[in-house]
Amino acid sequence: MATAAANGRPFGWVPWALVAAIGAAALGIVALHRGETINALWLVVAAVCVYLTAYRFYATFIARKVLGIDPSRRTPAVRHNDGLDYVPTHRNVLFGHHFAAIAGAGPLVGPVLAAQMGYLPGTLWILVGVVFAGAVQDFLMLFISTRRDGRSLGEIIRAEMGNVPGVIAMIGILMIMIILLAVLALVVVKALAESPWGTFTVFATMPIALFMGLYGRYIRPGRIGEVSLIGLVGLLLAIILGEDVAASASWGPAFTFSGEELALMLIGYGFVASVIPVWLLLAPRDYLSTFLKIGTIVGLAIGILIVRPELQMPAVTRFIDGSGPVFAGNLFPFLFITIACGAVSGFSFARRLGNDAQDDRERGPFADDRLRRDADGKLRRDHGAGRRKRARSCHLLRAEQPSRADRHHDQRSRAGSVRLGLHRHAGDAGPGRLTGRRSDDPVPHRRRADPRRRHGQYPFERRRRARHDGLLVPFRHPVRGLVHPHHRRCRHARGAVHDPGSPRHVRGAVEGHQKLDRQPRGNCARGRRLGLVPLPGVTDPLGGINTLWPLFGISNQMLAAIALTLCTVVLFRMKRERYAWVTLLPLSWLLICTLTAGWQKMFHADPKIGFLAHASKYSDALARGEILAPAKSVAQMRQVIFNDYVNASLCALFIAVVLAIVFYGIRSVVSARRSDVPTTREVADALA
Amino acid sequence: MRWRDVLAQAARTARLMVGVPDYEAYAAHRRAEHPGEPVMSRAEFLRDRTERRFGAGGGISRCC
Numbered sequence: 001m002a003t004a005a006a007n008g009r010p011f012g013w014v015p016w017a018l019v020a021a022i023g024a025a026a027l028g029i030v031a032l033h034r035g036e037t038i039n040a041l042w043l044v045v046a047a048v049c050v051y052l053t054a055y056r057f058y059a060t061f062i063a064r065k066v067l068g069i070d071p072s073r074r075t076p077a078v079r080h081n082d083g084l085d086y087v088p089t090h091r092n093v094l095f096g097h098h099f100a101a102i103a104g105a106g107p108l109v110g111p112v113l114a115a116q117m118g119y120l121p122g123t124l125w126i127l128v129g130v131v132f133a134g135a136v137q138d139f140l141m142l143f144i145s146t147r148r149d150g151r152s153l154g155e156i157i158r159a160e161m162g163n164v165p166g167v168i169a170m171i172g173i174l175m176i177m178i179i180l181l182a183v184l185a186l187v188v189v190k191a192l193a194e195s196p197w198g199t200f201t202v203f204a205t206m207p208i209a210l211f212m213g214l215y216g217r218y219i220r221p222g223r224i225g226e227v228s229l230i231g232l233v234g235l236l237l238a239i240i241l242g243e244d245v246a247a248s249a250s251w252g253p254a255f256t257f258s259g260e261e262l263a264l265m266l267i268g269y270g271f272v273a274s275v276i277p278v279w280l281l282l283a284p285r286d287y288l289s290t291f292l293k294i295g296t297i298v299g300l301a302i303g304i305l306i307v308r309p310e311l312q313m314p315a316v317t318r319f320i321d322g323s324g325p326v327f328a329g330n331l332f333p334f335l336f337i338t339i340a341c342g343a344v345s346g347f348s349f350a351r352r353l354g355n356d357a358q359d360d361r362e363r364g365p366f367a368d369d370r371l372r373r374d375a376d377g378k379l380r381r382d383h384g385a386g387r388r389k390r391a392r393s394c395h396l397l398r399a400e401q402p403s404r405a406d407r408h409h410d411q412r413s414r415a416g417s418v419r420l421g422l423h424r425h426a427g428d429a430g431p432g433r434l435t436g437r438r439s440d441d442p443v444p445h446r447r448r449a450d451p452r453r454r455h456g457q458y459p460f461e462r463r464r465r466a467r468h469d470g471l472l473v474p475f476r477h478p479v480r481g482l483v484h485p486h487h488r489r490c491r492h493a494r495g496a497v498h499d500p501g502s503p504r505h506v507r508g509a510v511e512g513h514q515k516l517d518r519q520p521r522g523n524c525a526r527g528r529r530l531g532l533v534p535l536p537g538v539t540d541p542l543g544g545i546n547t548l549w550p551l552f553g554i555s556n557q558m559l560a561a562i563a564l565t566l567c568t569v570v571l572f573r574m575k576r577e578r579y580a581w582v583t584l585l586p587l588s589w590l591l592i593c594t595l596t597a598g599w600q601k602m603f604h605a606d607p608k609i610g611f612l613a614h615a616s617k618y619s620d621a622l623a624r625g626e627i628l629a630p631a632k633s634v635a636q637m638r639q640v641i642f643n644d645y646v647n648a649s650l651c652a653l654f655i656a657v658v659l660a661i662v663f664y665g666i667r668s669v670v671s672a673r674r675s676d677v678p679t680t681r682e683v684a685d686a687l688a
Numbered sequence: 689m690r691w692r693d694v695l696a697q698a699a700r701t702a703r704l705m706v707g708v709p710d711y712e713a714y715a716a717h718r719r720a721e722h723p724g725e726p727v728m729s730r731a732e733f734l735r736d737r738t739e740r741r742f743g744a745g746g747g748i749s750r751c752c
Contacts, residue, residue: 082717084709279742
C-alpha cells in the first residue's frame with residue numbers, strides 16, 4: 001500500500017487523495033460547527049483519515065529518509081527463529097498482537113478526564129500528538145530495539161548513552177512503574193467502590209475463569225476458541241445478571257464495598273492468584289479481560305457508526321481557565337498531562353520490548369537443549385565469536401562451577417575448559433564437532449584468529465569482559481548471536497523491578513530449585529504491590545485519583561521524553577542528524593509541557609495545583625487548630641500534608657531524572673557529532 | 689482454498705491478540721530446523737507458553 005505510488009501505478013494516488021479530502025472535510029465540519037452538539041461520527045472519520053494519511057506519507061518518509069530502513073536486514077524474529085518467542089509473523093497478524101498489548105485503561109481514562117475542557121482541545125491533541133510525537137516515538141523505538149535484538153529502553157540507553165544515564169533511566173522507569181500500578185489499581189478500586197453491579201461482574205469473572213482454566217487444561221486441552229466462547233458467554237451473562245443483583249434487596253448490599261475494603265481485597269486476591277497455578281486463574285482472566293477490552297473498543301467504534309450520536313458538549317468549556325472540577329490547572333500544560341498516554345505513551349517501550357520482542361527462550365524442554373547446543377560452540381562460524389561465546393557458556397554453567405575466581409581462570413585455560421566439559425577435542429563426534437583449527441584455543445591463537453582484535457579495534461575487550469557479566473558485551477562486540485540466550489532470560493526474568501540492580505549480582509535460574517521457589521515469590525511481590533499502593537490513595541481524604549493522576553501523567557510523559565531523547569541520540573549517532581528534527585520537535589514540546597507541569601505541581605501558588613502550597617495551606621490551618629474540608633480529623637490533616645510532601649518529592653525526582661537524561665543526551669550528541677562515521681551499537685547482523 | 693487461508697490468518701491474529709502463540713508455526717519450525725528432535729504436542733506447547741507468559745518473571749506487561 002505504502003509503495004503504490006513508487007511502484008509506478010499511475011493512479012495509486014487517487015485513494016489517498018480521497019482519504020485526505022474526506023479527512024479535510026470532516027475536520028472542516030468539526031471546525032465550522034457552531035452550537036452545543038456535534039455528531040460524534042465526524043470526529044471518528046476525521047481521526048481515521050488523519051491517521052491513514054500520516055501512515056501513508058509521514059511514516060513512509062521516516063522509514064525511507066530518516067531511518068533508511070533496509071529490507072534486507074534480518075529482524076530478531078528471523079535471526080533467532082525458535083518457533084517460540086521469536087517467530088517471523090505476517091505483519092497484519094502482528095498488528096493484532098500489538099493492538100491487544102498496548103490498549104489498557106490509561107488511554108481511555110485520560111481523554112475522558114480531559115473532556116472537562118470540552119471535546120475540541122483533547123481531540124486536537126490526540127490527532128496532532130499521535131502523528132508527530134506518539135507514533136514517531138513508537139516507530140523509532142521499535143526500529144531501534146529491533147536492531148538491538150529487542151532490548152528494553154533502559155538497556156539501550158545504557159549501551160548508547162553510557163552506564164550512568166542507563167542506571168538513572170532504569171531507576172526512573174521503576175518509579176514510574178510503581179506510580180502506574182498504583183494509579184491503575186486506584187482506577188479499578190474507585191470504579192468498583194459502592195457499585196454492586198460492577199463488583200458482581202468482576203467477581204463473577206473469577207469462577208468463569210476457573211472453569212475456563214480447567215476446561216482448557218483437562219477437558220479439551222488447547223481449544224482456545226471454545227474456551228474463549230465459554231468465557232465470552234459467561235462474561236455477558238455476568239454483566240446482564242449484574243443489573244438484577246444490584247437491584248436486589250438482599251444481594252445488592254452483599255456486593256457493595258467501600259474503596260478501602262476493595263483495596264484490601266485486591267491485596268488478598270493478588271496473593272491468592274499468585275500462589276495458585278497460573279493456568280487456573282491468571283491466564284483465563286487475562287483472556288477474558290482482553291476480550292472485554294477489544295470488545296469495548298470495537299463495540300464503541302461500530303456503535304458510533306450505527307447510532308451516530310450527538311455529542312452533548314461544547315467544543316471548549318469555561319474550565320480551560322484552570323478551575324475544572326476533575327483536575328485543576330490551565331489548558332497548558334495540564335490538558336496534555338491529563339491525556340497522557342491517550343496521545344503519547346511513555347510506557348509502550350519501557351517494558352514491552354523487554355518481554356515480547358526480546359528473545360526469552362524458555363524454561364521448558366528446549367532450554368536445556370539450547371544451552372547444550374551453544375555450549376558445544378555450534379555457532380562458532382563467526383570469526384572470534386566462538387571464543388566469546390564459549391566464555392559466555394562457561395558463565396551460564398556457573399551452577400557447576402566452584403567460584404567466580406575459578407571461572408575466571410577456567411575461561412582462560414584449555415585445561416579449565418576441558419574440566420568444565422566445554423572443550424571438545426578436534427576428533428570428537430557429535431553436534432558440536434569441529435574439524436581443523438579452532439578459533440577458541442588459548443589466547444595467542446585467538447589473537448591471530450580474530451582480525452578485529454589484531455587490528456586493535458577492541459583494545460579493552462578482555463578487561464571489560466572480565467568486569468561485566470554480559471550486559472554490555474553484545475554492544476561492544478557487534479558479532480551476531482553473542483550474548484547467550486540464557487543471559488537475556490536472566491535479565492528478562494528480573495524485569496523492571498530488578499533492572500536498576502547490577503546484572504552481575506543476580507543469579508541465574510539454571511538451578512532447578514530456584515525455578516520452583518522463585519515463582520510464587522515474584523508473583524506475591526507483584527500482588528502486594530498492586531494492593532498496597534492504592535490503599536493510601538483510597539484512604540486519602542482527598543481521594544487519590546485527583547492527586548495521583550497528574551503525577552501519573554507527568555511521569556508517563558517524562559518517560560516518553562526519555563525515549564525520545566534516546567531516539568534523538570541514536571539519530572545523531574547514525575549520522576542522520578539532518579532529520580533529527582523528527583524527534584527534536586516532539587521532544588522539545590514534551591519537555592516544555594512536562595517541566596512546566598512538574599514545576600507548577602510543586603510550586604504553584606494555587607493550593608489546588610501546587611502540592612507545596614496545598615501542604616502549607618493545611619499546615620497553617622492545623623496550626624490554627626482548624627480542620628479543612630475533606631479531612632475530618634487532625635490525623636487526616638496530617639496525612640494530607642504528608643501525602644503532599646510525598647507527591648512533591650516524587651515530582652522533583654521525575655524532573656531530576658528527565659533533566660539528567662537530557663543532559664547526558666546532549667553530551668552523547670556532541671560526542672557523536674565529533675565522529676565522522678556512525679557510532680551506533682547495533683547487533684552485528686544489522687551492521688553487515 | 690483462499691478463504692481457508694484467510695480464516696486461518698484471522699484465527700492466528702485472534703489468538704495472538706489474546707497472547708496465545710501459534711502452534712503450527714512452532715511445529716513447522718521444529719520439523720524444518722531440528723529434524724529428529726522432539727516436538728511438543730499442542731497441549732504441551734500451550735502449557736509451556738502459559739507458564740512462560742504468566743509464570744515467574746512474567747511476560748505480560750501492558751502499557752498504561
